[in-house]
Amino acid sequence: MTRAQGGRFELRDHTADVAVAASGDALESVFAAVADGLAAASCDEIPAELGDRFSLSVTAENREALLFDYLDELIYLRDVRAELPVDHRVETIASPERDGEGDESGDWHLEASARGVPLAAVDAREIKAVTYSEMRLERRGDDTGSGDEGWEAYVVFDV
Amino acid sequence: MTTFDADDITLEKVREYVWEIPQEGDMRAPARVLASEALLEEIKEDKTLEQITNTTHLPGITNYAICMPDGHQGYGFPVGGVGALDAENGCISPGAVGYDINCGVRMMRTNLTYDELQGREEELVDSLFANIPSGLGGGGVVEAGVDTVEEILERGVDWALEHGHAVEEDLLHCEDEGMREGADADKVSQKAKDRGKNQIGSLGSGNHFLEVQRVTDVFDGDVGAAYGLEEDQIVVLIHCGSRGLGHQTCNDYLRKIEKQHQGLLNQLPDKELAAAPAGSQLAEDYYAAMNAAINFAWVNRQLIMHRTRQVFERVFDRSWESMDMHLLYDVAHNIAKKETHVVNDDGDERELYVHRKGATRAFPAGHPEVPKAYRDVGQPVIIPGSMGAGSYVLRGGENSMDLTFGSTAHGAGRLMSRTQAKSEYWGGDVQQELEEQDQIYVKAQSGATVAEEAPGVYKDVDEVVRVSDELGIGDKVARTFPVCNIKG
Numbered sequence: 001m002t003r004a005q006g007g008r009f010e011l012r013d014h015t016a017d018v019a020v021a022a023s024g025d026a027l028e029s030v031f032a033a034v035a036d037g038l039a040a041a042s043c044d045e046i047p048a049e050l051g052d053r054f055s056l057s058v059t060a061e062n063r064e065a066l067l068f069d070y071l072d073e074l075i076y077l078r079d080v081r082a083e084l085p086v087d088h089r090v091e092t093i094a095s096p097e098r099d100g101e102g103d104e105s106g107d108w109h110l111e112a113s114a115r116g117v118p119l120a121a122v123d124a125r126e127i128k129a130v131t132y133s134e135m136r137l138e139r140r141g142d143d144t145g146s147g148d149e150g151w152e153a154y155v156v157f158d159v
Numbered sequence: 160m161t162t163f164d165a166d167d168i169t170l171e172k173v174r175e176y177v178w179e180i181p182q183e184g185d186m187r188a189p190a191r192v193l194a195s196e197a198l199l200e201e202i203k204e205d206k207t208l209e210q211i212t213n214t215t216h217l218p219g220i221t222n223y224a225i226c227m228p229d230g231h232q233g234y235g236f237p238v239g240g241v242g243a244l245d246a247e248n249g250c251i252s253p254g255a256v257g258y259d260i261n262c263g264v265r266m267m268r269t270n271l272t273y274d275e276l277q278g279r280e281e282e283l284v285d286s287l288f289a290n291i292p293s294g295l296g297g298g299g300v301v302e303a304g305v306d307t308v309e310e311i312l313e314r315g316v317d318w319a320l321e322h323g324h325a326v327e328e329d330l331l332h333c334e335d336e337g338m339r340e341g342a343d344a345d346k347v348s349q350k351a352k353d354r355g356k357n358q359i360g361s362l363g364s365g366n367h368f369l370e371v372q373r374v375t376d377v378f379d380g381d382v383g384a385a386y387g388l389e390e391d392q393i394v395v396l397i398h399c400g401s402r403g404l405g406h407q408t409c410n411d412y413l414r415k416i417e418k419q420h421q422g423l424l425n426q427l428p429d430k431e432l433a434a435a436p437a438g439s440q441l442a443e444d445y446y447a448a449m450n451a452a453i454n455f456a457w458v459n460r461q462l463i464m465h466r467t468r469q470v471f472e473r474v475f476d477r478s479w480e481s482m483d484m485h486l487l488y489d490v491a492h493n494i495a496k497k498e499t500h501v502v503n504d505d506g507d508e509r510e511l512y513v514h515r516k517g518a519t520r521a522f523p524a525g526h527p528e529v530p531k532a533y534r535d536v537g538q539p540v541i542i543p544g545s546m547g548a549g550s551y552v553l554r555g556g557e558n559s560m561d562l563t564f565g566s567t568a569h570g571a572g573r574l575m576s577r578t579q580a581k582s583e584y585w586g587g588d589v590q591q592e593l594e595e596q597d598q599i600y601v602k603a604q605s606g607a608t609v610a611e612e613a614p615g616v617y618k619d620v621d622e623v624v625r626v627s628d629e630l631g632i633g634d635k636v637a638r639t640f641p642v643c644n645i646k647g
Contacts, residue, residue, distance in 0.1 A: 132254075132433070
């Protein structure tokens, strides 16, 4: 387990690919933890300081799609910026407005940032894509009696 | 009846090497697994059988979904899966093609013998590694703007020919002569093009590689001669795909399908099987975009091959023409193609989107879609093994049209996860052992990649090919063994 923005992630076995299991107290922290898992799956030794931070924002129609599009955007930015995004921070996740009936309208929106480590400076390998296969993003039940509520996510990446 | 019990799933033996998961519940057809019992023991260890069963839920699945002998767990659709979906009443599924559209393999012949190469392996592997872009952010043989990417997407290897990266002969020895009809660059997103423009002619990483090999066995002399293969000859095998451009295209369309065809998606057991109904605008758009990405991948492999010719010229101080460095064939193993197949005993024909994900087209002798050069003997099929084991050249088998919609396996198939591989192997040890014990020279951007691709993480390619040969879907022609290997 590795800590990230209060969240944690773990790389899990998958025959051909690689999976990230993550948890966090808030939606923001579990998103950032999955993204840190993606970085860890790409590179064993991430330099502690190198690279400048950049911002990104993503909009999608539901929570799972927002996670998918966030990870997809990070992979896209890696290729076009020639930088490995690491040290992820998800600043805010805004949910759609609810009307008096409780129905949601509009999209989910995320503001995040990451540090871009030049690919030339690291021994990184390519994660091809985020997948929906077996993807889970769920509220963690408080069945331990510890008052420990939060979020859990599981994402398979294509290597 | 003989059965094979794989925990929750029981397979019934149809005949030797053919196992069936009977249709039940929401399955629209049975699923079939083509394997020996030894391979089934490995296949049952992950979610391959569950995934091939899920595949039968796709509308328009014709006859059965099929898992090849090298099948293993993928995402949604298993790797080593073949699904023929009705092109009129069925659907097309980006997830059943895979992220790396037209990931595939090509083999180039030479007239060099192993004797002539021995002693120069290190020089050759160093020079290949220095000149063939690989790994993440390594650039491409060509770095260009989006305009060039668009030309490549629509013209395929014809673009490479015009710009001096190919000769006419190369086109004649590639499926569809290196250009898919119906490719439309406008259906490929700007994001995909932006990712592709710095990656034209690059290996990438993961299981992609370039390998110099020697032919160790020719099992079928006549077909071997038709393919220009003989024992002790040096050949070059290139395995890669459409890079970020293909990956992005797959994801773009998965998301569009999710937004536009939620009804169909809700019927499927795995979101990754997301499919666009045949005849819908999105099905047409995806097919045009996928065809464009296929062209991009062909150009990618072509540029790497042509650069390899130049490396050989420098190392051996001769022209590539004098070393007879010609393309034997290029096969795609992540693809969907509209093909016409006989679908029942009455001889009825139907147009199908044949999805081959981690499976290779294997059309037999006489099929009109086999390039003229090989029509008398059948389509060459290239099956790469691990970097410590042999690879195979097969030819499309006589039974492939009846059993597999003209398909066979695509490789050894993984056995062990990447994380487990890294804990069991260390890249430096693997490299040293291969060099000292087998005289195989490996050079990689990342030691972790070498560990993850260690020979022990793959199934026995010999057994995969034996089953293909026994079934008559892909017949053994020749076997090769690695000499030099470069990877990302």
